[in-house]
Amino acid sequence: MAPYVISFVLFVFLPVCISLWLSFVQLDLSNAAGSKPVGFQNFTDAIKDDFFWMATKATLYYASLMVPAVIIIGSLLAFGLFYMGKGRDAVRGFLYIPGILNVAAAGILWTWFFQRDFGLFNFIGRKMHLPPIPWLVDKAYAMPSIVIMSVWWTIGATAIIILTALQQIPAALFEAAALDGASTWQTIKKVAFPILKPVLLFVFITSTISSFQMFGQAMILTGGGPENSTRGLVQYMFETAFNGFRFGYGAAVSWLLFGLIAIFAVVQARIVRSQS
Amino acid sequence: MIRANPFVRGLMMVLGVTFILPLIIMALTSFKAEKEVMDPSSVLPRTYTMANYNQLLASSAEAPVLLWGVNSLFISCATTLLVVVMSAMTAYAITRIKVRGGEVFMNILIGTMMVPSQLFLIPLYVILGRLGALDTPYALILPATAGGFGVFMVSQFMRSIPISLEEAALIDGCNHFQVFWRITLPLCGPILATLGVFTFIASWNDYITPLVFMEKITNYTLPVGIALFQSSYSTQYGLTLATSLLATLPLLFVFIIFQKQIIESMSASGLKD
Numbered sequence: 001m002a003p004y005v006i007s008f009v010l011f012v013f014l015p016v017c018i019s020l021w022l023s024f025v026q027l028d029l030s031n032a033a034g035s036k037p038v039g040f041q042n043f044t045d046a047i048k049d050d051f052f053w054m055a056t057k058a059t060l061y062y063a064s065l066m067v068p069a070v071i072i073i074g075s076l077l078a079f080g081l082f083y084m085g086k087g088r089d090a091v092r093g094f095l096y097i098p099g100i101l102n103v104a105a106a107g108i109l110w111t112w113f114f115q116r117d118f119g120l121f122n123f124i125g126r127k128m129h130l131p132p133i134p135w136l137v138d139k140a141y142a143m144p145s146i147v148i149m150s151v152w153w154t155i156g157a158t159a160i161i162i163l164t165a166l167q168q169i170p171a172a173l174f175e176a177a178a179l180d181g182a183s184t185w186q187t188i189k190k191v192a193f194p195i196l197k198p199v200l201l202f203v204f205i206t207s208t209i210s211s212f213q214m215f216g217q218a219m220i221l222t223g224g225g226p227e228n229s230t231r232g233l234v235q236y237m238f239e240t241a242f243n244g245f246r247f248g249y250g251a252a253v254s255w256l257l258f259g260l261i262a263i264f265a266v267v268q269a270r271i272v273r274s275q276s
Numbered sequence: 277m278i279r280a281n282p283f284v285r286g287l288m289m290v291l292g293v294t295f296i297l298p299l300i301i302m303a304l305t306s307f308k309a310e311k312e313v314m315d316p317s318s319v320l321p322r323t324y325t326m327a328n329y330n331q332l333l334a335s336s337a338e339a340p341v342l343l344w345g346v347n348s349l350f351i352s353c354a355t356t357l358l359v360v361v362m363s364a365m366t367a368y369a370i371t372r373i374k375v376r377g378g379e380v381f382m383n384i385l386i387g388t389m390m391v392p393s394q395l396f397l398i399p400l401y402v403i404l405g406r407l408g409a410l411d412t413p414y415a416l417i418l419p420a421t422a423g424g425f426g427v428f429m430v431s432q433f434m435r436s437i438p439i440s441l442e443e444a445a446l447i448d449g450c451n452h453f454q455v456f457w458r459i460t461l462p463l464c465g466p467i468l469a470t471l472g473v474f475t476f477i478a479s480w481n482d483y484i485t486p487l488v489f490m491e492k493i494t495n496y497t498l499p500v501g502i503a504l505f506q507s508s509y510s511t512q513y514g515l516t517l518a519t520s521l522l523a524t525l526p527l528l529f530v531f532i533i534f535q536k537q538i539i540e541s542m543s544a545s546g547l548k549d
Contacts, residue, residue: 085280105520146548164543
């Protein structure tokens with residue numbers, strides 16, 4: 001146990017303390033003067049910064065598209081798997097496979113699909129006599145494009161979680177519904193959906209938390225553009241800290257991000273703790 | 277009786293293939309000549325070429341792909357081994373030896389699990405800088421061993437297996453190390469395999485940590501290397517896709533071999549409530 005405790009203290013406990021300290025000091029690697037306590041200035045600076053609010057807006061916008069998409073499409077895929085019968089295991093595996101790609105590989109592939117002039121999607125669109133869509137270069141399309149790629153990338157895991165909950169429902173309930181003459185749709189609505197509520201809450205919480213932490217997709221697909229419309233809070237923190245070398249300010253931003261996540265994280269921690 | 281619907285089956289099969297189609301396109305395109313790569317009018321290469329793979333194997337100074345592969349492999353294997361061993365030992369100390377303060381420690385650990393990982397980047401950069409570990413594999417391996425998830429998961433599992441066998445061994449004169457090594461560890465095999473698979477995948481695919489902690493191109497891992505292509509080699513799309521395929525194939529094998537564990541533990545994560 002000792003090695004783990006050392007590692008925990010050094011790489012989890014100490015960083016939390018340092019990060020807290022950093023958020024109340026000015027520490028810029030560009031200036032050698034060292035750290036200077038500044039009270040809440042890092043936080044007030046962030047709240048006054050337009051780029052911080054743009055990043056917050058982009059983060060919330062991404063989550064507002066991603067979370068409903070994950071819940072609705074994940075549920076549809078889960079019901080599809082549930083009612084497909086033979087071949088379920090194979091298709092379940094296929095849906096999960098995109099998730100094993102690293103974000104750089106997946107992102108570069110999709111950058112090409114979304115490419116305006118040589119991209120696959122606009123090529124197909126042209127064949128169908130549709131006007132080309134400026135996927136990644138227009139403010140209105142950039143974030144939805146990132147969401148499309150992210151859904152493809154992550155939806156398999158969600159579908160599997162919901163499918164498993166569906167499979168836990170006693171078959172007798174479905175039989176009773178069938179005997180009463182319920183259609184498939186009625187069975188889904190009246191029998192399955194109420195039982196699925198806790199698992200859907202779990203998916204809601206976890207997908208909200210992970211949406212707030214979106215980083216790699218925007219880095220690869222758009223770099224945060226156009227006009228900062230896809231630069232989320234993590235990217236903002238990353239760039240202020242490691243491109244601008246403003247460590248104190250970056251630490252403050254990361255605590256603000258934690259604040260945004262906190263409510264959801266507490267609910268998730270409750271769920272985790274209820275297990276132990 | 278759940279009635280399987282043949283229409284739904286057909287639709288789901290088409291969807292399933294659609295989901296892996298991007299990977300197939302990635303693989304096929306990596307065999308295209310550079311001038312053909314950006315041409316979407318034919319997914320199949322008109323002429324198959326190994327040019328991209330020859331370039332990949334050449335592992336030039338600007339794009340040392342093989343070196344990135346070796347870095348990725350070393351870092352992921354070392355991380356996985358350390359996480360599995362340390363999680364198992366810590367879980368044993370807390371749930372079996374019942375060391376003093378173990379349960380309190382466990383609660384602190386669960387508490388820190390809700391802190392977003394990005395919050396650690398800046399302070400870890402400072403600490404690793406002091407330790408002189410930045411831009412070395414240790415910058416990625418050591419912090420990864422501190423995560424609470426593995427200890428939590430293995431502890432949960434240990435609590436669920438009967439303790440009587442271990443008690444009998446202790447009475448027969450085994451010490452804790454022997455009990456841990458001969459009895460507890462083999463019993464925990466399945467959960468440790470699952471933990472190992474997830475740790476390996478996460479480490480192999482990690483993007484933001486090496487992006488922050490690694491500086492020299494020769495120290496990059498595959499994901500950061502692939503991202504580098506995008507900024508500096510945007511014209512060499514074929515090489516980029518070939519490298520992406522190289523980065524994906526090992527995990528595809530891991531997935532095929534450990535499919536059961538991966539799917540099962542993901543399923544279990546949703547049944548928490």
